[in-house]
Amino acid sequence: MTNSQKTINPHAAQPTSLVALTRSLWRNRQLIVQMTKREVVGRYKGSAIGLAWSFFNPVFMLTVYTFVFSEIFKSRWGGIGADDSKTQFAVVLFVGMIVLSLFSEVLNRAPGLILSNVNYVKKVVFPIEILPVIAMGAALFHSLISLGVLLAAFALFNGYLHWTAVFTPLVLLPLVILTTGLAWMLASLGVFLRDVGQTIGILTTVLMFLSPVFYPVTAVPERFRPFIMANPLTFIIEQAREVLIWGHLPDWMGLGGYTLAATAIAWAGYACFQKTKKGFADVL
Numbered sequence: 296m297t298n299s300q301k302t303i304n305p306h307a308a309q310p311t312s313l314v315a316l317t318r319s320l321w322r323n324r325q326l327i328v329q330m331t332k333r334e335v336v337g338r339y340k341g342s343a344i345g346l347a348w349s350f351f352n353p354v355f356m357l358t359v360y361t362f363v364f365s366e367i368f369k370s371r372w373g374g375i376g377a378d379d380s381k382t383q384f385a386v387v388l389f390v391g392m393i394v395l396s397l398f399s400e401v402l403n404r405a406p407g408l409i410l411s412n413v414n415y416v417k418k419v420v421f422p423i424e425i426l427p428v429i430a431m432g433a434a435l436f437h438s439l440i441s442l443g444v445l446l447a448a449f450a451l452f453n454g455y456l457h458w459t460a461v462f463t464p465l466v467l468l469p470l471v472i473l474t475t476g477l478a479w480m481l482a483s484l485g486v487f488l489r490d491v492g493q494t495i496g497i498l499t500t501v502l503m504f505l506s507p508v509f510y511p512v513t514a515v516p517e518r519f520r521p522f523i524m525a526n527p528l529t530f531i532i533e534q535a536r537e538v539l540i541w542g543h544l545p546d547w548m549g550l551g552g553y554t555l556a557a558t559a560i561a562w563a564g565y566a567c568f569q570k571t572k573k574g575f576a577d578v579l
Contacts, residue, residue, distance in 0.1 A: 311566035313558075323422050330425070331432035338433070353441040356392070357448055361385035372511060382452045386445065387540055391508030391532045393441045397467070398474050398528055399499040400434040401427070405478040406485030406492035409575055416575045423575075424568055427478035431471060438467075445539070457542035466538060466545055469554040470531045476561030479568040486575050507532055 320327070339345045364384045372387050408426045415421040442463065450456050485491045506528040507515075515523050523529055530553060537543040 311562075311569045313562050315569075316562065316565050319422065319424060320428065323425050326422070327425050327428055327432065330429045331436070334429055334433040335436050349437055349440045350444070352437075353444040357385065357389050357444060360388055360392075361448075364388065382448075383540075386449055386452065387536060388509060389441075389445050389448075390536050390539055391506065393438055393445065394467075394470065394528060394532045394535055395503055395506060395508055396441070397434050397438040398470065399503070400437075401431050401474050401478050402481060402495050402499055403492075404430050405481035406495055408478070408482040409486050410489075410579070413579050416579055423572060424479070424565070427475055427482050427568075430478060431475045435471065449539070457539065459538040459542050459544060462538045462545050463535065465550065466531060466534045469550060469557040470528075472554065472561050473527060473557035476557065476564035479561070479564035483568045483571045486578055487571070502526060502528060 336346060339348050342348060361382050365382055372384050405427060408430060412426060415423050446456060481491060481495060505523060505526050512523060530549060534545045538545055
């Protein structure tokens with residue numbers, strides 16, 4: 296059989312190295328951007344104000360947090376930071392919600408990414424490994440809008456912004472890498488184990504309460520803190536608050552270690568996806 300007569304399976308196992316991963320993302324970068332835009336716009340298709348909802352949603356949520364926690368519960372974060380005003384608790388809480396939402400949105404969608412895009416697997420020569428990246432891009436867009444609302448609210452409440460806020464992208468980067476890696480793994484598992492989606496929904500809910508979103512780490516009894524610190528969201532939430540709320544430099548050593556671990560997990564997730572995707576068409 297000549298080369299021209301050979302049948303090529305576009306979903307056969309592919310190279311799984313970090314170099315292969317980097318090349319794939321670079322080669323498909325324009326497609327990723329285009330499909331991310333379509334994903335973001337499509338979410339609000341048919342609504343009266345369209346994409347503007349991506350701005351009004353976080354504004355509404357921050358307004359609710361501010362009213363509930365400052366006027367009803369009269370909560371104070373306490374123990375850290377120079378300003379412990381009535382609005383401070385809502386702003387600090389909102390930082391945690393941004394991080395949690397980015398992580399949870401991608402993971403909750405990941406198990407169904409292949410199941411909801413069967414045509415890409417069966418009928419079209421399409422680099423399906425970019426689907427989790429597109430999901431991350433859409434979630435990241437909404438997180439950045441929420442971050443903009445947070446910065447505007449902080450400036451309104453306090454009359455200034457900390458210069459350390461410029462390090463926020465570096466704080467979020469390792470979480471983006473980690474979450475994308477987990478999304479590759481879950482997208483693959485979701486094809487073969489349909490219960491994964493339900494399980495992930497429970498796990499992300501548990502992680503919400505085991506993350507320092509609604510409370511500071513210092514409020515947790517010493518004997519339970521190791522469980523809180525083992526949560527991958529804890530470090531990122533704390534570091535995001537350091538640069539955005541308290542005006543401190545991030546823990547560079549901690550971020551470096553986190554990034555290395557996140558990269559290893561991302562590679563493992565990508566390798567899992569690449570090694571199993573040749574069986575997707577048979578199952579679907």
